[in-house]
Amino acid sequence: MTPELGVCYYPEHWPEEMWAADAARMMETGLKWVRIGEFAWSRMEPTPGDLRFDWLDRAVETLGAAGLKVVMGTPTATPPRWMLDKHPDMLAVDAQGNPRKFGSRRHYCFSHAGYIRECARIARIIGERYGRNPHVAAWQIDNEYGCHDTALSYGPSALQAFRVWLADQYGSIEALNTAWGNVFWSMEYDSFDQIDLPNLTVTEPNPAHVLAFRRFGSDQVVAFNKAQVDVLRPLTDAPLLHNYMGRVLEFDHFEIGADLDIATWDSYPIGFLSDRLEADEAHKTAFLQQGDPDMQAFHHDLYRAVGRGRWWVMEQQPGPVNWAPYNPAPLPGMVRLWSLEAVANGAEVVSYFRWRQAPFGQEQMHAGLQTPSGADAPGMAEARQTADDLARLGDVAPGKAQVAILFDYASDWAWTTQPQGAGFDYFRLVFSAYRALRRAGLSVDFISATDTPQDYRLILAPGLAVLDDALVGRVLNGCDLAIFGPRAGAITRDFQIPAQGRPGLPNLDCSVDLVETLPPESKRPVVGGGAAAHWVERLSGTAPDLLRFEDGTPALKGTDGLWYLAGFPDDTLWDRLIAKATDTVNLPIHAMPQGLRRRRTATHDVLINYNADPVTWNGIEIAGCDVLFLERDDI
């Protein structure tokens, strides 16, 4: 498969006279795909039932005639103003109880049955019109579920649906009371109709209540998406996809992914560095105009799993964006680097957001490949160069990694529900593991808690909230060495401490007797170097101590093929742990200099230099902001 490039385009934003020239220029630039339609409901249906698709017909025809493959979006992320007159209660409600007003996007509640029907209706109309159109080669449903904190709503539609969901999950109110431990603080209910949404309580609500609401919230997103999938499937043979946003964890992407054909995500490396990455100032300064060296690859690898091997970057940052606290420009070369790194991680398509910068609306300061006046923005030349690189490169097969990380959205919900300590969250823990693997020059696959992994040397499953024997069995069967912990198997699905104790690994005599959380300035040092930070567990059991804290308590216990880790490792401890684990399973590692990363595909060793300056590694010099595709020769 040869990876391809694409771009996001809004014909409704521009005079029709410009479309053909735009399409021709896209083709000249080497772009093969164009995404349209996903915010255009007010133009498709200006007033209820008044369908206007002539302009979209002409847009598809113009783009297709130029040779572009169209991704058609359903416009359900932006219900038009008249929708509120039909469904005044469709608005999502924030955790403070305020309805989220019209005037931007994503203002709907995922549980509003009337709005779900409207979405199915418009999807059917579009599907019927373009499902067999030869130019329409893929379908995007909605846009960035959960972005702007929209996965959860605290309004009446959500409340009603939550009660129904609970009744379905628990059968009887007695069962729910028992499962949640509602005898605590006299929180027992007499009927499902007494249960409220878990916001605005005096102190924290029952974590069982919150976690149920979080599971419900995810299920509602999955069902919302499924409603459109069910409409479109019979109407088209083109693949269905959604574009996820980075570090959005409020719903189970694996479950949505199972209903779709391709996973795509929206990659804004510089925006993410500024807006959603915990790092010290030196790191943020060093990579200010490049983005974090691991954040993109993490999501690439994650979405490869969500898409069961098929994934795209749907929106690739092409210049400064508008939404982060600070919005610097990418260093020259970075747009190409990001694009090629995605390819190295197996992307089928990398699509830039957006073709031409809009002169109006919320994103008018968001760069495109063209400036608002139609001149080339700096990203254009890099897109062109990337297209040439891809043509030279030919087929790229992602290959299978030798190391996997088990990623579990429900664990994030659990630890967000009851963090127990500031500075500890699931994403940070998993990401710190991922970085450590990358510092060792390793490529990484992700697996979900329902996957059956096979033939890995090493699987890491940090922070996995709920364990069961079947899951543990699948992991152990799928690798030579599995490392669980910290905070693994710490709760039941109903957020109770399991009766069998924690972590409850069937094959390891190791118990968590005590949990501590620590301020950042107080770490718990490990004999020989490194330390646990934020989170420390006190372990007992007959399993051998593989590492010990300086106070003599175990930091790592394990037997053949199964280790348990007692805390949140700092970087030094992660490095020691990865070295020890890979040594145990005879997997060679290669320490990478800061900012240089390596991705091994089936055919290449790809070196990606996020530094502004050149780096030499193993005798190879890589220029700053450059990518090298080397024939794979098992360095």
Place this chain on the structure above:
Amino acid sequence: MTPELGVCYYPEHWPEEMWAADAARMMETGLKWVRIGEFAWSRMEPTPGDLRFDWLDRAVETLGAAGLKVVMGTPTATPPRWMLDKHPDMLAVDAQGNPRKFGSRRHYCFSHAGYIRECARIARIIGERYGRNPHVAAWQIDNEYGCHDTALSYGPSALQAFRVWLADQYGSIEALNTAWGNVFWSMEYDSFDQIDLPNLTVTEPNPAHVLAFRRFGSDQVVAFNKAQVDVLRPLTDAPLLHNYMGRVLEFDHFEIGADLDIATWDSYPIGFLSDRLEADEAHKTAFLQQGDPDMQAFHHDLYRAVGRGRWWVMEQQPGPVNWAPYNPAPLPGMVRLWSLEAVANGAEVVSYFRWRQAPFGQEQMHAGLQTPSGADAPGMAEARQTADDLARLGDVAPGKAQVAILFDYASDWAWTTQPQGAGFDYFRLVFSAYRALRRAGLSVDFISATDTPQDYRLILAPGLAVLDDALVGRVLNGCDLAIFGPRAGAITRDFQIPAQGRPGLPNLDCSVDLVETLPPESKRPVVGGGAAAHWVERLSGTAPDLLRFEDGTPALKGTDGLWYLAGFPDDTLWDRLIAKATDTVNLPIHAMPQGLRRRRTATHDVLINYNADPVTWNGIEIAGCDVLFLERDDI
């Protein structure tokens, strides 16, 4: 009196089969008291009027039969869900106007007459059932008034009651207008019905309005408690008590205490260090797993005053808790140290919270003496050792201190109402005075503004908002030297600057002409060392200057037996001031090393080492985290 140990227990959380073994194990551990019932309303009365006390009868019988004395709690801190159907408007309302929803605890408004009647009803039912039960040896009313910011409510019940309270206080609206100075900004009212609660105003409301609301809020808590006292008194001869929470200042504990027989408080040293103590990082790091060396003793001494000599620790932290930003484990020895320190300060009972860690609900990560599975947690052995220590120690009489601090809840309300400067609050000021006395090796008593103290060498009354001649007279008669200020006598009861000027000390020619507040990095240095921080007053008057600021203005003025202090002293200035004052009254002091504290009882000199490492003082070595009871020999 020989101090005793106890524990908090929730029979409703565990199968009835476990109760007898639990009781036996408590006795083996040396525990004599067990508190039950205080959150069990949904099990006592699952639906309105459906009383179920058979299980509680059996629990009391089982525990009592084992030899334990029972503290019976009224369950009014956790109204069950059905209460909301009966009284939909009983919910407290937060300062933003949001009702505080069901789903945790303490969601009631103290002013809701219907709920107060429900509380009296359930108290009567329990009182009638267990008031003469030989195993029930004490009664706890409600639980931790004011915890989770629940003392004040901004809803309709509070509003209605506030208007009635105001009419009662002021008699006529004209009197209120005058007392509050409502001519300012045209805030005059025509009737009490026009007065709203003082939240959500454009800029700060009239401080007289806020302070009246704060006094009202305290009165409502006192009345709420009194309603249950009045029910229980005729039904039992056992003492009545409440368990206060640390650093909760929203109501007058002395007033509640006057209606009860014993004061108890809930001592969580490590949680408090993390959650509710201003200190620099070095201090917080040094005492991370021990708690602040003065915070517990401060409350012990304060509640000894609230209980007029009779006080307990009702909930003693036995391991990591769940609710602070960081929740590390106590160092070995600390659970015993905390227990024995309480005894040194005169506790009759120290009761651990809780017997066995719950595997469900909000506090499932809160350690108990047992783990969820029933194994010994680290606290168990220390409780056992403490019981042995107490047996060896025999009678302990708290003794009377030679120094007292006047503590006044209403002064906190006043300074919170109008702080005038960031970084200044009443608790911090008083606590800084307390620490300074302890650094000098002194033991401290607390007195209230209505007490008549006797035979003290020294009384400190920092930050006392309202002064009157009678109060000043009582203080002066009760000691050799009294130190008032800063910010003493600064307002009238209605939050006006007194017509006679500030501070208005009848026996001292000293006036406050000007008040300044300072950022933390700008202190006002005193000649000879030390400085005032946060708050500085410019004094005039013929009273001699005992200390001067470097700019020549007085820092301390005074005559025989009465000094006035012009600012918030830093530690160095406090130390100088205590040295000067004790020298003046011929009271010997002994500088204590960091983390080592001394408490003198009627019979012992007790040395308490909060440091992890040993300390030598006066030739005596005290191990880290250890307590020494020395025969009192006037060191």
Place this chain on the structure above:
Amino acid sequence: MTPELGVCYYPEHWPEEMWAADAARMMETGLKWVRIGEFAWSRMEPTPGDLRFDWLDRAVETLGAAGLKVVMGTPTATPPRWMLDKHPDMLAVDAQGNPRKFGSRRHYCFSHAGYIRECARIARIIGERYGRNPHVAAWQIDNEYGCHDTALSYGPSALQAFRVWLADQYGSIEALNTAWGNVFWSMEYDSFDQIDLPNLTVTEPNPAHVLAFRRFGSDQVVAFNKAQVDVLRPLTDAPLLHNYMGRVLEFDHFEIGADLDIATWDSYPIGFLSDRLEADEAHKTAFLQQGDPDMQAFHHDLYRAVGRGRWWVMEQQPGPVNWAPYNPAPLPGMVRLWSLEAVANGAEVVSYFRWRQAPFGQEQMHAGLQTPSGADAPGMAEARQTADDLARLGDVAPGKAQVAILFDYASDWAWTTQPQGAGFDYFRLVFSAYRALRRAGLSVDFISATDTPQDYRLILAPGLAVLDDALVGRVLNGCDLAIFGPRAGAITRDFQIPAQGRPGLPNLDCSVDLVETLPPESKRPVVGGGAAAHWVERLSGTAPDLLRFEDGTPALKGTDGLWYLAGFPDDTLWDRLIAKATDTVNLPIHAMPQGLRRRRTATHDVLINYNADPVTWNGIEIAGCDVLFLERDDI
């Protein structure tokens, strides 16, 4: 014109017996003006229609008889409580949707027609009564528009008025949709009645929507003020004025100023340093008791423009205030320094706030010239001394500066609407330019975007959001050299990127191709010294590069008489820029030491030393906190 002193006085706060003595003492102190009445509605009209002006008649007579000129205030900033019964929906609503309750001041919505009529009614009553009174020599309308974040309201009155305003501005909903670019995210409307206020949206609302709301909000304040102007004009010949608050930018002061005769503002140098100035800790510490050396002069110069030459300080801080985070006392000399600096900048009157400190209400900790008991506060002697200075000084003419800054309120609304980067805002940008001019010893005039400036050597127009050829032409005609940028001409009036590109300066071939925002720790260095911070633009065009960034891109482009600046200069770059510009136009500059400032009037060179210690400059020693009026000798 000889400048005069005045004071703010509240006869309603004091027994009538005190008035005559107060008036006599004011005269003795050298005060000529006394402002009264502006918060006294509840005393003028205790219940609806019950007019009580006898007390005010006597107050005016007493003050006037003593020789004082009275400024009469309309009391509309403090509607009394009964007004709410007549107009329950008059309350402003905050951005979270909460009505702002009675109990302080400024609780009205500027769009409430009923309240506007009430204000016109009371203005008419007062105007008819005192409009020809010989003692009433000026009229103040309302008090500190916009203070406490009150310019904007999000309630039903504002919503209704906003829709009417929009219909008036845009004519048709189609025109509005096009102007706002509502095709973006399907935000198109079918009617004006569908448009909501732009708060509580999911993510940011359309900037066009917000900017329209901000323009509307300003217009409402202007109209509110105009309603009282229209009533008073026929009733009096005395000048009308308003007292603006410092750094309040929510409405266009120039537009209000155009309807009035004199601009006045309320100058609280120490409060502003603590509360509303971004500066590093060293700077805040150095000027803690003096205030920032440029903040007052900035407002003096700005309000001289707002008042078209006629301006006062209506409220001059005389000692510690009550409302900032920290409230230290002025150093000795500062009250005089502030007063004389105002005179140096052309103030006709400097009026102290307030005569006697109130012992009640929100401002009871706000110092006056007298203490609450009527003793002299430290400010009194300095007022007296200032009066003597003014008598000696005689006439002072402000003179015309050779440098001007174009200040534009709408630009602040624009950049607040869409800041694009943290750390960039319009006030900070303009103030940094002003400081740089003052560091060069220059005096500064302000001009508005509608002014026709004349005969300036240099005009700076930083951050001017909207440019048009006429405006640029007026600026170029009015000076030898104009410097625009950064972020100039960046949007249309409807917040779109202009079709002609940015900045769109008709006489300069210079385009902004890209915009970047940077974190504070990452600056973009300029060859030769200095750097741009926060905000950087990438320029192209044939206009010569006058300065370049170290990466080779232009930092400053320009031709004869017109320069464009590509970023937010740090202090070093500002200094270089001012040096280069003044050198170009042959305007001599004189580097000023830290804290020493110079103001050139028509007759004097005034040196103002904000430092606590003496400074020598050009052979002249100026004592700390002192002001020297030198005969102008063209230093």
